[in-house]
Amino acid sequence: MHKQSYDIVIVGAGVGGICAALAAARLRRSVLLLEEMEEIGGTGVHSAVSLICSFRDKNGRPINNGIHRELFPQAYTESKGLFEADETVPTYDEKQLKDAYADLLRKEPRIAVRTGSRVTGVAAESGRIVSVRVETNGGETYEADGSVFLDATADGNLSALAGAEFELGREGDGKMQTATVTFKMIGFDPALLHKPDVTTWSGIRSLREELTTYYKQLKEEGGTRNSRPSVLCFPYPDGKGILFNSTAVTDVDPTNAASVAAGMKEGVEQAQQLASAIKRHPAFAAAEVEYIAPKLGVREGRRIVGDYVLTADDCLSGRAFDDMVAACAYSIDIHDPLGGGAMLVKIGGSGYYHIPYRSLIAKGWSNLLLSSRCISGTHEAHSSYRVMSGVSAIGEAAGTAAALAVWAKADDVRDVPAAQIRYVLQAGGQFVEGDVEKATLR
Template sequence: MDLVYDVVVVGGGVAGVSAAIAASRIGARVLLLEKDMSFGGVLTTALVNPMMTFHSPARQVIGGIGQEIIDRLVSVQGSYGHIDDPIGFVKSITPFDPEKMKSSLIELLVEEGVDFLFNSLVASVSREGDSISTITTESTGEKNRVNAEVFIDSTGGGNLSIRAGAYYNIGDGSPSSCQPMTLVMRIGGVNREEIISYVNGNRDDFVINEHTDLSYLGIAGFFSFMNRIDDYGISFKRDRLLFFEIPYHPGQVFMNTTRYPGYANTSKELTKAQSKGNIDVWRFMNFLKKEIPGFENSFLIQTGCHIGVRETTHIVGDYVLKTNDLIDRKPFDDSIAVGSYPIDIHLPSSAELKTISIPYPGEYHIPMRSLIPKGLANVILAGRAISADHTAFSAVRTSPLATATGMAAGITAALAVKHRRLVRDVNIDLIQREIVEMGGIL
């Protein structure tokens, strides 16, 4: 089947959803393609929770469609909205129910008139000069030829751009340097009062905001217990437990603790990590039940549909965002979004984290040039796919910022179609004005 649109978005995480909505609002005919059977990306399929962060220490820095998604979730008791981070790592966190996010994202897309297809994997890309002319998608028993004026790549690793011939790097220069993967667990039967009592009596065993009252349970710690995991035959290494309560589900938490090194763009290494995770969860549950206060009667509800992938490939854009750009809070005339998540590197060969804080007010800017892949004329990057080096990527990869870069990508794509321009030639003042009118923050 041949499908023809103004803008085609590949990848239905929150970046892709935000891009599709934004482009439709500007007047483009939009198709959103997703390889899985739900929208939300790692937030829904890998259970990554909570979102962090919509705020710098000084102000809210993520608005627009990202905030609209949260408002929708709050209205259906799918989120508490933004709350202070009990760990103190960032200013705010935004816990949510992934099942309600799935339905809320579909509702938003339908309301905005966006067409979308699940179970659609890009199999091939055809180019005319520097532009993608057609992509071919495959699903069960079906192939589609999809044509568009502009394509938005929100695939995380920039897979669409790579298929089109874009330049890219892997991790910090090699597959073995990619940040490890995590299989998140949804656990029920947790005794929050027992956990709170233990935390209050042993605060030096936790990373905790000194002002938190633990009215919401977000825990990083139990450090003194973690040397016991080897006794349970658990294959991963980690120096702490990390878990967060699920809104409106008493006694349930998302446990984000496992770590599995590997290059997720190869089936062999992805399979190895997923398989280890599926085996480890039962040994890990045994460890929790026998060792950790408050988990004596806990039980596993589910794991993510697939293991959460942090890092694979980095597209080389017209501008590659660098580590010092974040630390020095470099200004850009073509800024299209503001981020505030710190540099946060999960080391593949270690149980520990490497973190670098951004000087107050803890904000950095994302230039439009980092959304344009070098050598391609009608492709825009969004979300984790934006161009950044390995260290800067560890800060800009998070979901709230993905909604902002997605919204900017969608606006730019629709304006390129409307004014018959190449994406890198769209007037930046016009892009920035539309971002602000749509509720974005610059």
């Protein structure tokens, strides 16, 4: 089996992996970015989620100013994040996001992007990953080695292959949030809606109410197994399409391929049922489903146990940490594992909390960093930082830490001071709080 060597190996090319790769390459380290799908983008592209979730404190100040801003510039100019009735709903188009990722990655020759490349094994010694085994869709198998490995698989697949400790599901019954197949409808007639401008918060809320009437009819007729109480949807930025984030599949185990496949089948059926109910609304009579997301949207998977486990209390109290390397302002948002609606609880204090470096370090491992929603936290905390504003900041911090570890020839990622990570993040424009310490790259 042949071998390929890089400074940093990142597994998973969703928002966390891509932001990590960009951050590390901008610090002039070589990066291998592995993605098992044929295309990069992860959940935000292939499960199209639409909303650019809140990244502002309670006064409207952005607490994520890093690569997230390069990916979603419109959210920094068009919206104040206050959810006022006439304010534009900050959303994105998944095709444009995929292009934005590709453009940013193309500018970094130090990043080798390999799609159709699945990591299927890990060689490790004494709490240190030595290499990963990569199997390509073309039938090739090779080993990739590096100094630091980043788990950007969302579900903690790399860490689990290495044998790292993890948790799955909520305390008590181990259940996870519902999964969703999203879909897009176009060709509706806004003139037939109570509020034609669906790009504003008042417009989209009004549309949801109108459509919920038809959805409830469908439920009363026994026409769907979807257990959501109401319709959840978002406008595309051009106002011509609507993204429905409104199917609910219970009991999907993302660590089991058969469970994911069955969940996808159920989600597609629910999407078709919901679309047929929506077409009963006169404004949607001529509308059509333009797109059903090709990948089941899985909200929750393994949470790798790190040096610190972030809790709901940390999030809700707006806790500050000495080793902060990222921040998140999004509410705790749990889509009921039993299939009801979503429970949203706002972040207290100044409206955001710190994510400590220790939550990005897999416990007992010296060169394994967590760079996606699989960081170390409880079920409740995960429901907050899992959104793209949180994960992009996590990825950027993890990629920066990895590059600094390589520059310093550190045996353990713990030897990189959080203040140095903050120094580099701040130099790149990212929001940080706490002391900074100059990092020397030589």
